[in-house]
Amino acid sequence: MTVQPEEFHPAADFPPGTREDWRRLALGVLRRSGAEVDSPEEALAFTTYDGVTLSPLYDAADLPGDPGVPGAAPFIRGVRAAGGALSGWDVRQRHADPDPARTREAVLADLENGVTSIWLVLGDGGLDPAALPQVLDGVYLDLAPVVLDAGARTAEAAEAFLRLAAERGIASAGANLGADPIGLRAATGTAVPPAGAVELARRAREVPSVRAITVDATPYHDAGGSDAEELGCSIATGVAYLRALTDGGLTVEEAFGQIEFRYAATADQFLTIAKFRAARALWARVAEACGVPAHGGQVQHAVTSSAMMTGRDPWVNMLRTTLACFGAGVGGADAVTVQPFDARLGLPDTFARRIARNTQSLLVEEANVARVVDPAGGSWYAERLTADLAGKAWEWFQEIERAGGAEAALERLVPERLAATWARRSRNIARRRDPITGVSEFPHVDERRPAREPAPERPGGGLPRVHYAQGFEELRDAADRAEARPVVFLATIGPVAASTARASFAANLFQTGGIATVLSGPSTDPAEIAEAFRRGGTTVACLCSSDRLYDEHAAAVAAELRRAGARKVWLAGKGEHEGVDARLYAGCDVLDVLRTTFDDLGVTV
Known part of the structure; x- marks a missing residue:
């Protein structure tokens, strides 16, 4: 029998590969595909909204340096030194139903079925703080941490909670009173003096395992901001709180111990992983600058992004939140909240x-x-992305500091920067470069969405709250409100094999706005196609075929469609043909196409 060597090297019989080998092979493939490029790295690279370049290939040379070890500064690899099934992240569920009885029932059901902490929305758009004893009746506060989110009524809610804990004679392990005056101003425009947060921190330091302050960075994400912008704003806010707390009598160590951070997690799993790792690196750098590096382990709460959630085809949100939760967990978040898939529709149901x-x-x-x-630790890609994202966020943090700090930057600098990022993101969404499954791609025009009880309105007045799908969903709503569903006629020229690809593309595009499509049937006879158009009951047509058949028939078919009453003739492709008004193609502004079509069909948006 063959005796295996003690050390087995599965690649031993293969020649070593080099970056130059990869470049040569990749360049060959690109040129055979028709791309005239000299650098495969540049041709295949992608740039994020923060200006971070994502390369197609990484190797050991891309490692930015030693990320340290888990449980020690700079905490890139996590604040815990060991993992294990029993020491996973905190499963935190959010509750915003203003009905105390229903919320109590939902809270108890969550805690009995896997949830380990509770996030309560109180005040305007949530529960009355006075209802806390009823809501938390039956909840073991020493076992299930409670996080408060009460906005302008934070002091009232915190007082009610601390009083309840004192009456029960127990310590509420891991609770957070949720003071965040800067985050409140960002979200609602309401200016609250930081003195209240300082007073809560003084009280909280006397209660073991209770924090007073949450740096909620999600308003910056919800306004359309990028990952580095969210991180930079959070660090600037955290630094502002450190100054206020130490000025109010807390030691630097106590001040660090009172602050928790909340970030959005998205379906982009690698950027989410890098964001949470970068956030810890940034906060550790602040702690080092303050002379307390051992206290720089950032406590992180991840919540799946509200901006990425869709009201249309909401079932797809289950997939988005799964990816976001995975990214946050792998990235090392201490607590994770997965938003229910129907969050955009109203109050979530039991299912x-x-x-x-x-x-x-x-x-x-x-x-x-x-x-x-930290399962991502050591990955050349993840480590490089973490370092690059942290660098961009630190630059943005420094710009905020030069503008006078987090509060001063909210006057103009932060809103303008976030608006510029949202404008760039909106253009990419409109052109489907940032696809949204079920909305801008593969829509279900005749879907029957689940009905939900309306959720209370969250206080506004600060930074805008956007949803990535909002442009398409507004048009879908308009199409549903119309007396009859708007329709576009697809003139399929020639055999099925020649027209199917572009007809499918055009149908998908129009359906993203709730516009139905009807096909002419395969034909090259302009009169036959025009007769089918008359039966279609619309005034807008789109030619669908191959480039060769366009050259032979497009002008004649377009002319016949005009005589049959077509107000607008589109063409799926990029050729110039007489009688064609405009073209549909990959990368076109789909929202502009849809709005134009609504105008041509007389549908009010």
Whole structure:
């Protein structure tokens, strides 16, 4: 029998590969595809909204330096030194139903079925703080941490919670009173003096395992901001709180111990992983500058992005939140909130909350995602992306500091920067470079969405709150309101094989705005196609075929469609043909096409 060597090298019989080998092979493939390029790295690279270049290939030379070890400064690899199934992240569920009885029932159901902490929205758009004893009746505060989110009524809610804990004679482990005056101003425009947050911090330091302050960075994300912009704003806010707390009598160490951070997690799993790792690196750098590097372990709460959630085809949100939860967990978040898939439709029902918490249970207990500390550590791509993102965020933080700090920057600098990023993102969404499954791609025009009780309006007045799908969803709503669903006629010229690809492309494009499509049937006879158009009951047509058949028939078909009453004739492709008004093609402004079509069909948006 063959005796295996003690050391087995599976690649031993293959020649070593080099970056130059890859460049030569990649360049050959690109040129055979028709691309005239000299650098495959440049041709295949992608740039994020922060200006970070994502390369197609990484190797050991891309490592930015030693990221340290888990549980030690600079905490890039996590604030815990060991993993394990029993020490996974905190599964935190959010509750915003203003009905105390229903909220109590939902809270108890969550805690009995995998949730380990509760996030309560109080005040305007949530529960009355006076209802806390009723809502938390039956909740073991020493076992289930409670995080408050009460906005302008934070002091009232915190007082009610601390009084409740004192009456029960127990310590509320891991609770957070949720003071965030700068975040409140960002979200609502309401200016609240930081003195109240300082007073809560003084009280909280006397209660073991209770924090007073949450740096909520999600308003910057929800305004359309980038990852580095969200991070930079959060660090600037955290630094502002450190100054206020130390000026108010807390030591630097105590001040660091009172602050928790909340970030959005998106379906871009690698950027989410890098964001949470970068956030810890940034906060550790602040702690080092303050002379307390050992206290720089950032406490992180991840919540799946509200901006990425869709009201249309909401079932796809289950997939988005699963990816976001995975990214946050792998990135090392201490607590994760998965928003129910129906969050855009109103108050989540029992089924939606169950799916949300089971998403986390599956990842923690079945997929064992929490068993390993920092599984992305050592990845050339993840380490480089973490460092690059942290660098961009630090530059933005410094710009905010030069403008006078987090509060002063909210006057003009932050809103203008976020608006510029949202404008760039909106252009990419409109052109489907940032696709949204079920909305801008593969829409279900005749979907029947689940009905939900309306959720209370969240206070506004600060930074705008956007949803990536809002442009398409506004048009879908308009199409649904119309007396009859708007229709576009697809003139398929020639055999099915010649027209199917572009007809499918055009149908998908128009359906993203709720516009139905009808096909002419394969033909090259202009009169036959025009007769089918008359039966279609519309005034807008789109030619669909191959470039060769366009050259032979497009002008004649367009002319016949005009005589049949067509007000607008589109063409799926990029050729110039007589009688054609405009073209549809990959990368065109789909929202502009849809709005134009609505105008041509007389549909009010």
